[in-house]
Amino acid sequence: LAKTTQPISMDSYEGQEVNITCSHNNIATNDYITWYQQFPSQGPRFIIQGYKTKVTNEVASLFIPADRKSSTLSLPRVSLSDTAVYYCLVGSNTGKLIFGQGTTLQVKP
């Protein structure tokens, strides 16, 4: 499974757009890119998944360049409640999910 690298932590302020980039240089042809969010003492929650180009849902956008060696999760106009750990996962949809250490996002007022 492709290894991912993402920043350990990020700070932002309410109302700002936050972009979290994940590197996955060894991504395989059949791998998807998936992001999860986790609050303290809760299980991770699915945010978004994509294979290439751009995916948008009601929560976030996911930008994937043509070489797919990286991806960027974009959270528009964050609020204090977006303070959480964000995980980038890369793998096929046929098996297990492998989590890295994630990015701890701290949103300040």
Next chain:
Amino acid sequence: DTGVSQDPRHKITKRGQNVTFRCDPISEHNRLYWYRQTLGQGPEFLTYFQNEAQLEKSRLLSDRFSAERPKGSFSTLEIQRTEQGDSAMYLCASSSWPSRGVTEAFFGQGTRLTVV
């Protein structure tokens, strides 16, 4: 609530005791996953099932750990002869495979184990 349910939410046990956790997945989901998470780390894969078949078990998992999903519905995770290093949050997740569109795993709230 039709989400993934885990029981108990908290468990304190003495070193050397056996513990068993239960996970009830979303009813129509055929895949079920177990993860372990310690403070400051991402969830660590333990094992997963498709229906009643255990498809993969982490090589990091010692023989003291065993998981079952006898009827392809709920699952149990047992830890024998617990050690202090087993203290962690144990997370269960379920998903439907194959799926149209995105493959999304739904996680339970977890069982927090403390071994004293």
